[in-house]
Amino acid sequence: MWYDSRVPIFLATEVDDLTTAQPYEMTVSQASEAIALRSLSPVELMRSLLERSSAQDPVLRVWETLDEDAAMEAARRSEQALSKNETIGRLQGVPLGVKDIFNTQGMRTSSGSPIYANFVPDHDSTAVARLKGDGAIVMGKTVTTEFASFDPPPTRNPWGLDHTPGGSSSGSAAGVAARMFPAALGSQTAGSVLRPASYNGVVGFKPTLGRISRHGVFTVSWSVDTLGYFTRSVEDAALLLDVLAGHDPLDTASSDTPVEPYRQAATAGGKPPRIGLVRDFFFERADADVRNHTERVAATLADAGAHVEEIRVSADFDDMLAAHRVVMSVEMAAVHQQVFETRADDYAPHARETIEAGLLLPGITYVQSQRIRRRFRRSMEKAASACDILLTPTTATPAPRDLGTTGDPWFQTPWTTVGFPTITLPCGLSSDGMPLGIQLATGRFSESKLLAAASWCETVLGKDGEAWSTPPDRN
Amino acid sequence: MWYDSRVPIFLATEVDDLTTAQPYEMTVSQASEAIALRSLSPVELMRSLLERSSAQDPVLRVWETLDEDAAMEAARRSEQALSKNETIGRLQGVPLGVKDIFNTQGMRTSSGSPIYANFVPDHDSTAVARLKGDGAIVMGKTVTTEFASFDPPPTRNPWGLDHTPGGSSSGSAAGVAARMFPAALGSQTAGSVLRPASYNGVVGFKPTLGRISRHGVFTVSWSVDTLGYFTRSVEDAALLLDVLAGHDPLDTASSDTPVEPYRQAATAGGKPPRIGLVRDFFFERADADVRNHTERVAATLADAGAHVEEIRVSADFDDMLAAHRVVMSVEMAAVHQQVFETRADDYAPHARETIEAGLLLPGITYVQSQRIRRRFRRSMEKAASACDILLTPTTATPAPRDLGTTGDPWFQTPWTTVGFPTITLPCGLSSDGMPLGIQLATGRFSESKLLAAASWCETVLGKDGEAWSTPPDRN
Secondary structure, X not given: OOOOOOHHHHHHHHHHHHHHOOHHHOOHHHHHXXXXXXXXXXXXXXXXXXXXXXXXXXXXXXXXXXXXXHHHHHHHHHHHHHHOOOOOOOOOOOEEEEXXXXXXOOEOOOOOOHHHOOOOOOOOOHHHHHHHHOOOEXXXXXXOOHHHOOOOOOOOEOOEOOOOOOOOOHXXXXXXXXXXXXXXXXXXXXXXXXXXXXXXXXXXXXXXXXXXXXXXXXXXXXXXXXXXXXXXXXXXXHHHHHHHOOOOOOOOOOOOOOOOOHHHHHHOOOOOXXXXXXXXXXXXXXXXXXXXXXXXXXXXXXXXXXXXXXXXXXXXXXXXXXXXXXXXXXXXXXXXXXXXXXXXXXXXXXXXXXXXXXXXXXXXXXXHHXXXXXXXXXXXXXXXXXXXXXXXXXXXXXXXXXXXXXXXXXXXXXXXXHOOOEEEEEEEEOOOOOEEEEEXXXXXXXXXXXXXXXXXXXXXXXXXXXXXXXXXXOO | OOOOOOHHXXXXXXXXXXXXXXXXXXXXXXXXXXXXXXXXXXXXXXXXXXHHHHHHHHHHOOEEEOOHHHHHHHHHHHHHHHHOOOOOOOOOOOEEEEEOOEOEOOEOOOXXXXXXXXXXXXXXXXXXXXXXXXXXXXXXXXXXXXXXXXXXXXXXXXXXXXXXXXXXXXXXXXXXXXXOOOOEEEXXXXXXXXXXXXXXXXXXXXXXXXXXXXXXXXXXXXXXXXXXXXXXXXXXHHHHHHHHOOOOXXXXXXXXXXXXXXXXXXXXXXXXXXXXXXXXXXXXXXXXHHHHHHHHHHHHHHHOOOEEEEOOOOOOHHHHHHHHHHHHHXXXXXXXXXXXXXXXXXXXXXXXXXXXXXXXXXXXXXXXXXXXXXXXXXXXXXXXXOOOEEEEEOOOOOOOOOOOOOOOXXXXXXXXXXXXXXXXXXXXXXXXXXXXXXXXXXXOOOHHHHHHHHHHHHHHHOOOOOHHHOOOOOO
């Protein structure tokens, strides 16, 4: 059976919401279940999302590429497959946003750069191929910062149009928050999934480095780049991992560590986790809103039965951040070297500066930086092994009221550089009404444990229906 | 049972040799079996080896450090353990040579450098600890080139005193050839085990990168360094791997790929292997003696039943060699950077030049070189998957009649840089009476397959008793 039927529970607890809700408000799990039950058609869902998109995108600038006719045509084909009762996938008929650094066959993939503005790949990246193979529809390509670096994109934050949506997966995050699509692919080399997820009040998930193949995705820094995605629930994050996880010989960093039934782990309803609250580094850098919010969340989780204790991390975070920057600069320079020789003027300022620095850095600085990363990882492994999950704020502040930045990646980078799986849950608002998140992490390849604990936290902290779950509607 | 008893076979087939042979002529397997049977005492064996050593070393310069009293004392302790019937190891009472870059607790470890001339480690490297844990005795420390680089050492080749013994594991190779110890540890970053093994007419074995922990061994280039050793039979190589192989969290490159019963694999007597003869690159660089020898060996193996076919390798070996040199230079520079700032004059010329180059090389050159390595590995994996073992000459020429070089590492580097297990078997003499070897290799972590095939080849090609098995005695 391709389908883990949870129909009775679904009907009993959520049907009232669904009868009144618009299809564009559904999560991936809700939509895929409704489609499997034939209570929602792929065409109806796509039409609802495209209408929502038309209303939101002129302000939010989520799309890099959207071909509405092609999207509707894909929805019709999906519906035909359903009507013929052909083998259908877990994501049958569900439209998803895809960050514009993922190659999509026959669909323009610009990587946010004028240099690749007209590049139309002849193949799908492995991640996209897996989603399509399970029935999902690539609705369109979402705005990325140039080469997934730090130059601000045109995208706006649906919670406050003069606040950054974060980056680099800016369109994917803002679009999920604005209900333009129920989930979207992103990638993280420093903080490009978790930061925009938190800034936009959605769930952002990044599995272990090596868990999802990066084949066919534009490289920022191969020793760090990790794919991830945006959803509105932990269950959706787990469901997508069931589809995306797996070994791929075309990505040299791809691991053959066995995958697990993630959605099952996330929905089984486990016991309260042992939570390690990390104040070191994070509480020094966070603003008062964020510190207070994180403390409140920790207290709420403890009240609900979790064992919460502080975990001290004996590691130099500043060394790690500097080392991470060196690695990213050198590898980015190596990727761009040839093109950059003739087209430096076609790069945005931050990308250009990063490449220029990378071209000059000595080899020994690079290799010493990699050693610093490895040493830092050992410290983090020790911390992670002392509890089920580590808890920190996701970002140092809510989304800055500044369109000239994508915010800083300090709080997400520690997990990216060590390759640990990490998830952010939206769970509050700042004093100025912007979303706040908490970041949960654990050791490599322990996604089941992370998702189960995150699901438990999500249940305790609340999800849909809370004030912080839906951005103000701008129409 | 710690001991895989092969006593009846041993007594039936080899007792005649042993009764007339001196203890110093025994292989590891022969000595450990004789000791287990109480037909040879550790003290008797050590005395024989020390006598042999006294006679040979003044000419051959194998030892960097030998404390005869301490060695005899260790042999007496081993004998006491035997007499008390304490739990004894597979290598009980067997003396081994150890290259002087392996830390040995309480025993000077110079790494061949005046800078570390008086360094006495407070711990054993993991490899040495494992050998000791299985009953072996560290007889002494063998000459290494300075920091396992390319500066010629004082050691001489027992087959011809004006020929290089090769390097960097010079003393270990020459000492096994000269019967000063039955086996010795070495390490290979380019060709430092297989090359001197071939030049000295002994078996040299290097397992997969990650199979033996490098903890406590002076680093040349951490992304390439691989430990290995010298023996006089394939069975001994397999026996030592049984002792040395295994995961060690103290070496970040250490693999947890399961180990196998290697000695059993090597002695089971399998069917003739499918052999892939690689002429590409190797035959262009080899001299006529080496080419002819390799062809003869391939024909002999085919006559004995092996399936031999040529395997073409579509890879640029010159690119790979250049990339390997960059990686080695940058990593060596990173290791030495601090000490080199104040003590550059205390480095030998080749080590100094390598470090100076490494300090100047840009980061992008390093990372592009690592990419070239990865690409080369994919080509070699394809070649290796087409047969059981790949066959090439071990070296381009026999040991050069030149004490100003350690020979070139071209033929061994391809396997080191990709991390494949590889073994050299002595099996002939050149027109000027110097040893020739063949090099066998296979894909990563397939040591059982390699050792079984090597054992089959060894049986076909002959071993002890052949003209090429024993260097001329210089006393």
